[in-house]
Amino acid sequence: MPELPEVEVTRRSVGPHLEGSVIRSARLGKPLRWPLGCCPSSLVGRKVLGVSRRGKYLILKLSQGNLLVHLGMSGRLLMCSHETPDGPHDHFELITSTACVRLRDPRRFGAVVFSDNLTHGPAAKLIGKLGVEPLSEEFTAQVLESACSRTRVSIKQLLLSGGVVAGIGNIYACEALYLAGISPDAPANGLKFQALERLRDAIQLLLNRSIGMGGSSLKDFLDAAGKKGGYQDMALVYGRSGRACQACGSAIKRFSQNQRATYHCPVCQTL
DNA sequence: CGGCCGACCTGCGGGC
DNA sequence: TGCCCGCAGGTCGGCC
Numbered sequence: 001m002p003e004l005p006e007v008e009v010t011r012r013s014v015g016p017h018l019e020g021s022v023i024r025s026a027r028l029g030k031p032l033r034w035p036l037g038c039c040p041s042s043l044v045g046r047k048v049l050g051v052s053r054r055g056k057y058l059i060l061k062l063s064q065g066n067l068l069v070h071l072g073m074s075g076r077l078l079m080c081s082h083e084t085p086d087g088p089h090d091h092f093e094l095i096t097s098t099a100c101v102r103l104r105d106p107r108r109f110g111a112v113v114f115s116d117n118l119t120h121g122p123a124a125k126l127i128g129k130l131g132v133e134p135l136s137e138e139f140t141a142q143v144l145e146s147a148c149s150r151t152r153v154s155i156k157q158l159l160l161s162g163g164v165v166a167g168i169g170n171i172y173a174c175e176a177l178y179l180a181g182i183s184p185d186a187p188a189n190g191l192k193f194q195a196l197e198r199l200r201d202a203i204q205l206l207l208n209r210s211i212g213m214g215g216s217s218l219k220d221f222l223d224a225a226g227k228k229g230g231y232q233d234m235a236l237v238y239g240r241s242g243r244a245c246q247a248c249g250s251a252i253k254r255f256s257q258n259q260r261a262t263y264h265c266p267v268c269q270t271l
Numbered sequence: 272c273g274g275c276c277g278a279c280c281t282g283c284g285g286g287c
Numbered sequence: 288t289g290c291c292c293g294c295a296g297g298t299c300g301g302c303c
Contacts, residue, residue, distance in 0.1 A: 002296060002297090003296060003297090006296075033279075033280095033297090033298085033299090056296095056297075070297080070298095071296090071297090072280095072296090072297060072298090073280090073281095073295070073296055073297055074280090074281075074282085074295085074296080089281085105280095105281095106280080106281050106282065107279085107280045107281050107282080107295090107297095108279085108280055108281080109279070109280070109281095109297060109298080110297090151273080151274090152273095152274095153273085153274070157274090160297090160298095161298095162297095162298085169296055169297070170295090170296060170297085171296060172296095216296075218295080218296065238296095258275080258276090259275095259276075259277095260295095261294085261295085
């Protein structure tokens with residue numbers, strides 16, 4: 001579910017509740033994608049210094065070490081009262097001096113991982129190979145051009161890999177390629193600089209737009225306060241096969257690309 | 272090493 | 288109604 005906008009929306013709704021508070025207890029449920037990597041009780045007494053984001057990872061910086069949180073496909077963080085009974089899919093809970101936050105993740109592709117250091121150990125393995133942050137000034141058309149020139153994979157696959165630009169998933173890859181007029185199938189190394197400039201602009205515009213709308217709630221994404229996102233209602237192509245392209249009126253098509261659904265307008269996306 | 276594919280896990284909607 | 292299949296926002300590890 002959660003791509004960069006949903007993770008950023010989560011960060012903004014969870015951060016203020018956790019920052020500056022002290023961990024009183026930590027609890028695990030069923031196994032998640034990766035082991036926590038420490039004894040939950042060893043976290044007690046540590047202070048949450050800040051909540052940041054790298055790609056689709058949330059990073060809780062503690063007075064000693066860090067907790068990396070990934071929402072997988074179906075995860076979300078929710079703020080709750082510690083008296084609220086666990087749901088069947090609540091698999092991690094952190095109670096601090098001011099808040100209780102739980103990871104609810106039916107499919108358990110998500111994870112919470114402790115790492116002493118962000119540049120070594122478990123964290124480095126998870127976030128070390130991520131590409132540039134798409135909403136930072138580092139994300140330039142030159143970065144895209146340089147990466148594209150070295151591979152013949154499709155531009156959509158390159159975006160999804162995360163190794164060039166972090167945090168873009170299936171929704172925003174489809175959306176951005178549509179807005180930039182680029183075919184999802186186009187080999188990365190065949191794209192002109194001008195097209196990559198448009199792609200960069202499209203990515204930044206769409207990610208910011210979605211964050212502003214609370215992210216996408218395709219099925220059930222809610223921010224930590226339980227608020228639903230609105231981006232899905234204004235998606236340009238994602239999930240809209242058969243509907244009219246807003247630019248040319250022809251039917252949006254869906255096809256399977258690298259075992260993921262791709263939505264596009266065959267008429268408008270010709271680069 | 273680049274690139275492809277299966278695997279991980281649960282829930283939901285559609286077709287029969 | 289109920290079962291079975293396909294599908295879903297991610298990404299890692301193993302293989303050629």
